[in-house]
Amino acid sequence: MILPKRAMLALCLAVLPLPGLAKELTEAEIKQLVYEAILERPEIIMQAVEKLQREQEAASAGAAQTVLENNRDTLERDPNAPVLGNPEGDVTVVEFFDYNCPYCRRAMATVQGLLKDDANVRLVYREWPILGDGSVFAARAALASRKQGKYEEFHWALMGMQGRATEASVIRIARETGLDVERLRRDMDAPEVEEHIATSMALSRKLGFNGTPSFVIGDNLVPGFVEQPQLYELVNQAREAAK
Template identity: 40%
Template sequence: MPHLTKSLLAALLAALSFIFVATPVPTSAQDKEISVDAILNDPHAPIGGNPKGDITIVAFLDYNCPFCKQSAPELEKLVKADGRIRLVYKDWPILTPASFHGAQLALAAKHQGKYEQVHHALMAIPGRRIGKDAMTEAVQKSGIDVERLNGDLKQHGTEIQALLQRNLAQADALGLTGTPVYLIGPFKVSGALTYEQFRKAVADAREQGGQ
C-alpha cells in the first residue's frame, strides 16, 4: 500500500496554477505517514460521478459550511458535464453538533443507495448553523425510505462513526483547517469554487497525469 512521504505529500498539496494558492504543509503533517489508498479508496466512503474516472476529486465537506453549499451545485454540474470524474465524499463535520447529525444521516442513506440524494438535500438548506431538526426534515422530504434510514442508523452506527473518525484523522494529517477542501488529482484547493475554477483545476490535474 503506497504512503505519502514528505515528497509525495508535498506534491499532493502543490500549488494549482496561477488561479489557486496551495497551503504549505505543516512539518508535523508531512512527517505522518498517510495512506494514499485510505484517502482515495476507503470502501465505506460514498462515491459519486464515474467510479472509473481518470481524475479523482476528494471533497472534505460540512453541512453547515456556507462555502460548501455555494460550491456544491457547481461541482455537481461539472461532474455531470465532464463524465470522467470520480468524486469521493469525505464528510467532515467540524462546525456544529448538527453537522455531525447531518453526516450520520447522509452516510446512513448510503446503505439504500441514496447518499447523494440526501447529500444534495442537506446542502440545499439555506443559511448557516442549521439545526438537527431542519436537517432531519430536509432528509425526510428528500424521498428516501425514512424507516429504513432509521434502521440503518442503528445497524451501521459504529461503522459510520469509524468512517467519520478516519475522515477526521486524514484531514488532521493533511493539515486541513476548514471546509471545503478539494483534493483534485495531485492538487489541493479550498474555498467556494465556481464551475470554471473546478473545470480549470481538473484540466490542470489531467495535464499532470491525473490521479
C-alpha cells in the same frame, strides 16, 4: 513574525554573507558586524524574514505531499466513502465538507457543473462535520442513507436546504426524500458511519486542512472555496499529470 535572536542572526548572515570570516570571528564580533550592517541596510530584516517564510513554505509543501502520497489510497479508494460522478473516472476529486458550511453550499453548483461537464470525474465525498451538533447529525444521516440507496439525492437536498442543518430539518428533508426515517435513525449508529467520520477527521488533520470545503485533486491540496474555472483547471492538470 517575531524571530528569536539566534534565528535572526543566522538569517542576516545568510542574506549578508561574510566570506571566510564567520568561522574566525567570535559571536560578539559577528553580532556587532550584523548590527552595523542592519543600520546601513535595514532592508536586510525583511529579506531575512522573507527567506525564512520561503523555507517554511517549501518544507510544509514537501511534508504535505508526503502525507498525500502515504494516504492516497484512503483518500481516493476508501470503500466506505460515497462516490458520485463516474466511479471509473480517470480523475478523482475529493471534497471534505460540512452541511452547515455556507461555502460548501456555494460550491454545490460548481461541483454539480463539473460532474455534468466532465463525464470522467470521480467525486469522493468526505463527510467532515465540524460546525456543531447539527452538522454531526446531518453527516450521520447522510452516511446512513446509503443503506437505502439514496445518498446522492439526500446529499443534494441537504446541501441545498435553507437555514441550518439540525435534527429537525434533517429528518424533515429525509421524509421529503422518501427515506424510511426509523430505519435511518437505526443505521446512523452503524460502525461504518462512525468509521467514516473518524477517518475524515484523521485525514484532514494529516493534510493540514482547517476548514471546509477542502479539496484534494491529483497532487493539489486546495483549502477553501474554488471558483469554477480553477476547479476545471485543477482537474485538467491532474489528468495531464496522470498520462
